[in-house]
Amino acid sequence: MRVEFGEFTFDTLSGRLLRHGNPTQLAGPASEVLRVLVEHRPRVVAKADLMREVWRGAAVEEGNLTVAIADLREALGDDAHEPRFIRTYHRKGYAFIGDAVSPEPAAARTGVASVFILEWSGGRVVLFEGENIVGRNPVRSSICIDEPRVSGRHARIVVSGEHATIEDLDSTNHTFVRGVRITSPQRLASGDVIRLGGPDVMFRRADAATVRAVRR
Numbered sequence: 111m112r113v114e115f116g117e118f119t120f121d122t123l124s125g126r127l128l129r130h131g132n133p134t135q136l137a138g139p140a141s142e143v144l145r146v147l148v149e150h151r152p153r154v155v156a157k158a159d160l161m162r163e164v165w166r167g168a169a170v171e172e173g174n175l176t177v178a179i180a181d182l183r184e185a186l187g188d189d190a191h192e193p194r195f196i197r198t199y200h201r202k203g204y205a206f207i208g209d210a211v212s213p214e215p216a217a218a219r220t221g222v223a224s225v226f227i228l229e230w231s232g233g234r235v236v237l238f239e240g241e242n243i244v245g246r247n248p249v250r251s252s253i254c255i256d257e258p259r260v261s262g263r264h265a266r267i268v269v270s271g272e273h274a275t276i277e278d279l280d281s282t283n284h285t286f287v288r289g290v291r292i293t294s295p296q297r298l299a300s301g302d303v304i305r306l307g308g309p310d311v312m313f314r315r316a317d318a319a320t321v322r323a324v325r326r
Contacts, residue, residue, distance in 0.1 A: 113148055115210040116194065118186065122148060127185065139164055139174065140181040147196065147206035152263070152280040156203040179204065205280075209262060211249050224269040226300070230255060230311040237274070242267045244306065245279075259283050259308030267298070267313075274298045274313070283307025 111122045119128040125141035127134045136144070142164040147155060161175055179196065182188075188195050195208040221238040228235050228244070235253055245251030247262035255264075261281040268275050277295040278285035286305040287296050298304075300315040 111212060113210040113212055115208040120144060120148065134185055136185045137178070137181050139178040140185065143175070143178045143182055143204075144206075147204060148210060151206040151208075151210060154199050154203050154205045160203060211247060211262070224274075225272070225315050226269060226274055226298075226313065227316045228253065228267075228304075228311050228313055230309055236316075237267060237269050239269050239271075242269065243279075244311075255306065255309060255311070257306075257309045260306050264306050265304075268295075276304065276313075281307060 113120050113122065117130050118134075119131075120126070122145045125136070125138070125145065127136045127141065127144070143160060146160055146163045157172060157175060161170055161172070164178065165174070179198075183190060183196055186195050190196075190198060193207060195206060197205050197207045199205060221240060224237045224239050226237045228237060233255065237253075242253055243251040243263055243266055244253045244255060244260075245262050245264040246254065246256060246258075246260040248254040250263045259282075261279070261283070263279045264281040265279055265285045266277045268277075275295045275297055276285065276287060276292065278292055284291050284307060286292065287298070287302055289303075289305075298313050300313065302313045304311045304313055
């Protein structure tokens with residue numbers, strides 16, 4: 111997968127980093143750290159998890175990770191105190207905070223339609239079983255709400271049969287359910303009003319005819 115952020119393009123498969131289209135030297139561990147952080151963005155990745163994914167079980171110390179992070183920041187021209195891309199969460203880990211997008215076209219929404227739908231001013235869509243990403247960026251989200259207060263990847267709704275949960279994805283303007291800001295996954299009930307920074311979205315159960323009518 112290729113991702114673009116700032117003046118950079120990064121291939122998560124090859125580990126190749128380009129700056130303004132020109133190759134940029136990036137050491138192996140630093141490249142792997144970038145891959146993991148990009149793939150998990152915008153979540154904080156714990157140091158132990160980073161070390162396990164980057165060094166794949168090899169016996170290394172935390173100092174190896176510190177060096178890799180320093181090499182990565184040098185390659186990106188990033189400042190640890192005023193980061194553009196890599197933020198340190200002391201005693202926890204690191205997170206990729208840049209606005210990264212994939213230049214490839216967004217994949218069509220496919221899968222098994224659930225019994226739930228989202229409705230908002232100007233839109234209505236069926237939720238699918240499994241993960242549904244709601245956001246403003248059509249490349250990074252499967253349900254696009256074109257409203258400036260909605261983040262590129264704003265929230266995740268996971269549907270499993272008769273149950274659904276919603277989780278904020280470190281959005282700029284936060285996610286609220288029934289008027290309360292959520293800071294962890296929250297169970298949804300039919301009729302719940304979700305506020306995505308600004309616009310209100312209705313989550314509800316729909317009958318089979320409605321699902322067929324709005325499925326796309």
